[in-house]
Amino acid sequence: MHNPGLSRTPTSPRLDGGTEGGQFLFIGVSTGASSIRRIFPRWMQLLGVDAELVGVDVPLRAPTATYREIAARIIGDSRIKGALITAHKIDMLRACHDLFDWLDPYAEICAEVSCLVKREGRLLGYAKDPLSSALALHQFVPEQHWTDEHDVLCLGAGGAAIAISVCLAQRAEAQGSPRRFVLTDILLERLESIRQVHARLETSVQFSYQLCHSATDNDALLRGLPPGSLVINATGLGKDAPGSPLTDNARFPQGGLVWELNYRGERAFMRQALAQAEQKQLHIEDGWAYFLHGWTEVVAEVFGVALDDALFARLADAAGRRAANQDSS
Numbered sequence: 001m002h003n004p005g006l007s008r009t010p011t012s013p014r015l016d017g018g019t020e021g022g023q024f025l026f027i028g029v030s031t032g033a034s035s036i037r038r039i040f041p042r043w044m045q046l047l048g049v050d051a052e053l054v055g056v057d058v059p060l061r062a063p064t065a066t067y068r069e070i071a072a073r074i075i076g077d078s079r080i081k082g083a084l085i086t087a088h089k090i091d092m093l094r095a096c097h098d099l100f101d102w103l104d105p106y107a108e109i110c111a112e113v114s115c116l117v118k119r120e121g122r123l124l125g126y127a128k129d130p131l132s133s134a135l136a137l138h139q140f141v142p143e144q145h146w147t148d149e150h151d152v153l154c155l156g157a158g159g160a161a162i163a164i165s166v167c168l169a170q171r172a173e174a175q176g177s178p179r180r181f182v183l184t185d186i187l188l189e190r191l192e193s194i195r196q197v198h199a200r201l202e203t204s205v206q207f208s209y210q211l212c213h214s215a216t217d218n219d220a221l222l223r224g225l226p227p228g229s230l231v232i233n234a235t236g237l238g239k240d241a242p243g244s245p246l247t248d249n250a251r252f253p254q255g256g257l258v259w260e261l262n263y264r265g266e267r268a269f270m271r272q273a274l275a276q277a278e279q280k281q282l283h284i285e286d287g288w289a290y291f292l293h294g295w296t297e298v299v300a301e302v303f304g305v306a307l308d309d310a311l312f313a314r315l316a317d318a319a320g321r322r323a324a325n326q327d328s329s
Contacts, residue, residue: 021050024302025083025116027070027092029240031055035264035319036295042318043296049303051081058088067095074116075099075123082302083116084295087240089159090193093125100125109200110162111193115298126301129163130170132293137167140285141230141257146176151225155218155245156234157185157194157209160261164232165194169203177205178230182221184212184245215247222246225253231273232259239265246272255281263287292316 021044026036032055040053058066067088074080085092089112093100100113106127107113113125152168154161161183171177185191191209198207212218222231231252235245239262252258252273260270263286273284296315300307 021303022052022081023054023077023079024051024081024299025054025056025070025074026086027056027058027083027088028086029057029060031057033264035291039295039319043299043315046314046318047299047303047305049305051303054080056083060087061091062088064095067092068099071096071099071116071123074118081118082298084298085114085116087159087236089114089127089129090162099123106130106166110159110166110197112159112162114159114294115301117302126298127163128297128301129159129294130167132290132297133160133164133167135293136290137164139289140259140283144176145228145257146171146178148176148228149179149226151180151182151229152178152232153182153184153221153225153229154232154234155184155212156232156236157183157187157190158234158236160234161232162194162197164234165205165207166197166201169198169201169205177203180206180208182208182210184210184218184221186211186213215243215245215250218245219247219250222250222252225256227254228256229253230257230259232261233269234261236262238262238267238269242266242268244268244272248272252276252280252282256283258282258284259287260285261287261290263291292319 028034036053044051056070074083093107093111093113101122102124104126107125110127110130112127115126115128117124117126154164165181165183168178168181183191183194188211191211195209210221225231233245237243237245238260246269250272258273260267260273267286270284270286273282276282277284292315296307296312299305
């Protein structure tokens with residue numbers, strides 16, 4: 001496998017005996033619906049770790065006090081070894097920045113944390129999603145794809161959009177990067193937040209930020225993409241809420257790459273792309289690989305496991321592809 005642009009090399013010291021178990025928190029919105037509920041015990045058995053997955057459901061944009069209570073719980077409970085955060089990455093760091101003893105470089109750049117680890121009494125924060133994005137993209141984007149003039153349209157400007165845009169903006173020069181990266185959102189504050197992240201990068205990628213109040217606004221941007229462009233649904237629509245960020249009249253770019261970040265739910269966006277797949281010669285990918293890379297990177301960090309391609313393949317096999325299309329739990 002060629003280097004997808006980011007490294008798995010850990011950036012903080014590890015402890016010996018990384019197979020120690022305990023509790024692993026899953027901080028999300030509706031954690032009980034995730035496939036990880038059945039996958040996590042399989043992974044722990046494979047890794048030889050005696051750990052329990054504990055879901056923590058938090059409503060979107062919860063009060064600062066809620067995030068601080070969770071952080072205090074992690075710091076104060078010796079049974080808790082770490083946590084994975086999904087929809088609350090930005091809010092968690094914003095609310096608890098002073099409680100962290102150390103942040104990895106991508107947590108500083110992206111202003112978010114997706115992985116919390118306790119080591120020797122210290123609370124460490126990581127942003128693992130840029131690496132997870134790079135690994136997932138590598139599985140379906142042709143190696144020299146970005147050496148041509150292809151654009152990216154990312155519908156949604158939340159945590160996933162931050163990770164993917166940072167990942168693609170920091171690819172090696174020889175691998176190429178998108179010419180233009182367009183981000184849309186219904187909230188101006190999200191666009192301003194991601195603009196601040198991009199201002200910290202040194203990149204040739206031209207970023208554009210579009211406030212889109214409706215699916216028809218997104219349709220119009222889709223029509224302006226050159227052939228071969230990448231279109232991403234990073235809105236959560238189709239999983240966290242019903243619907244799609246596009247209308248059924250939207251037209252995908254010829255020969256385009258379509259990435260539906262959802263791996264479960266109704267996935268209306270993916271159905272729209274599939275309806276045009278043959279005519280437009282689209283390559284369509286769902287969020288299953290991204291889900292697996294995101295989880296395995298955090299699990300490896302929390303429990304001190306050396307994760308490589310061979311171990312990831314074993315973990316992916318244990319997870320079972322069936323869940324991507326059929327399971328809702």
